[in-house]
Amino acid sequence: xxxxxxxxxxGLFPKLFLSLSAKKYIQEHDxxxxxxxxxxxxxxxxxxxxxxxxxxxxxxxxxxxxxxxDWIVQIDKRAxxxxxxxxAATQHSGAQPKSLxxxxxxxxxxxxxxxxxxxxxxxxxxxxxxxxxxxxxxxxVGIVVERxxxxxxxxxxxxxxxxxxxxxxxxxxxxxxxxEVNNDVSAAKKxxxxxxxxxKNVVLKLERDVTPLKMISTxxxxxxxxxxxxxxxxxxxxxxxxxxxxxxxxxxxxxHAPNVESEPLPVDDTGKKLVATPSRDGGTRTEEPVETAEExxxxxxxxx
Numbered sequence: 001x002x003x004x005x006x007x008x009x010x011g012l013f014p015k016l017f018l019s020l021s022a023k024k025y026i027q028e029h030d031x032x033x034x035x036x037x038x039x040x041x042x043x044x045x046x047x048x049x050x051x052x053x054x055x056x057x058x059x060x061x062x063x064x065x066x067x068x069x070d071w072i073v074q075i076d077k078r079a080x081x082x083x084x085x086x087x088a089a090t091q092h093s094g095a096q097p098k099s100l101x102x103x104x105x106x107x108x109x110x111x112x113x114x115x116x117x118x119x120x121x122x123x124x125x126x127x128x129x130x131x132x133x134x135x136x137x138x139x140x141v142g143i144v145v146e147r148x149x150x151x152x153x154x155x156x157x158x159x160x161x162x163x164x165x166x167x168x169x170x171x172x173x174x175x176x177x178x179x180e181v182n183n184d185v186s187a188a189k190k191x192x193x194x195x196x197x198x199x200k201n202v203v204l205k206l207e208r209d210v211t212p213l214k215m216i217s218t219x220x221x222x223x224x225x226x227x228x229x230x231x232x233x234x235x236x237x238x239x240x241x242x243x244x245x246x247x248x249x250x251x252x253x254x255x256h257a258p259n260v261e262s263e264p265l266p267v268d269d270t271g272k273k274l275v276a277t278p279s280r281d282g283g284t285r286t287e288e289p290v291e292t293a294e295e296x297x298x299x300x301x302x303x304x
Contacts, residue, residue, distance in 0.1 A: 025109035028073060034097045035061045040090050042066075044083045050105070051083045056160025066104055068161045069139045074103035110135055112166040115203070125211040128174070131166060133192075133202040141192070143167055147185050154206075172207040 041060025044051040050071045056063055072080045075089040092098045111134045120126040135141060142161030145152050152173040157164045175181055176191040195202040219227070 026105060026107050028103060028105050031065050031102050031104070033061055033065055033100050033102055035090065035092055035100060036097050038087075038090055038092050040086075042086075044086070049081050051080060051086050053160075055158070058159040060160070062102075063160055065102075066160065067106065067110075068142060068158060069107060069110060071105040072102065073105050074101075076101050107136070110139065110162055112162050114166065120207060123207070125209060127208050127210055129171070129206045129208055131204045131206060133204060135196050135202070137196050145173055145185060145188065147183055150183050152181055152183055152185055152188055167206065168208065170209060174205040174207055176205075177203050178205075 040062065041057030042053055042062060043055035043057075045054045048071070050073050052071045053066060053068055056066060056068060072086055074080060075086070078085075078089055080086050080089060090100065111132075113132045114129060115132050116128075116130040118128045118130075120128055133141065140158070142158035142163035143154055144156045146155045147153075154167055154169055154171040154173065156169055157167055173181055173188055176188055177195060179191065181188040181191075192202050192204075
């Protein structure tokens, strides 16, 4: 498993000149996040104050809580003005997990919405997804595309970004704002960038393979019958009564413990001499295995 990256200052932070209409989308939110060490897995834009998230590592504690582009405003009601303040506020060296009360600022102008999903008739197990993107120039969309054969394919999606919840690796970009890209990566990027400059929503048409996963093996007929008969069992009242809890009493010995207490059961006399069953966990023990069990603890300690 890859290691989480710590807090890094990387890249250049673009200056923002937000108008009154732009500021109305910016809201502050609170979240309580549990951490176990001081490796937060966040990368901030250089010079941002409060620190603005540029990247979120896939194994970061903040994945699913924060998005790329969020500002960290407070931690445990302590003002955060820089990446250094963030690092100081998230120090943790104990064995027990620690909870952090995070206040962050988010620009809700950044949005991705699915407008329509349709089946592609000429392709088996393929759907068309029409995605509307509302974005600003100061933040990357968070997807990497590449030409693969006659298609423009999404190669990767930035973890912790809004795009990660809507666009998936392997999606094929068909057109931008109703115009086919014709496997021209530069033209596709230019069309998207031009819409952002003009502050217009971008509509992407993607084709997505939805081939169902292959079943490794088909369960046996008796297993299928049991599954079918027990379908929805959690919704039905059980015919068995619950086991009542017993009060404290003398512990009972178990078969796999040394010096087990046992009582021989009467058997029918068949005229043949009975042969002792070999010792095993949960089975009958003879006198000899009991003596051996008393000497075993020293050997078991060496194994551990």
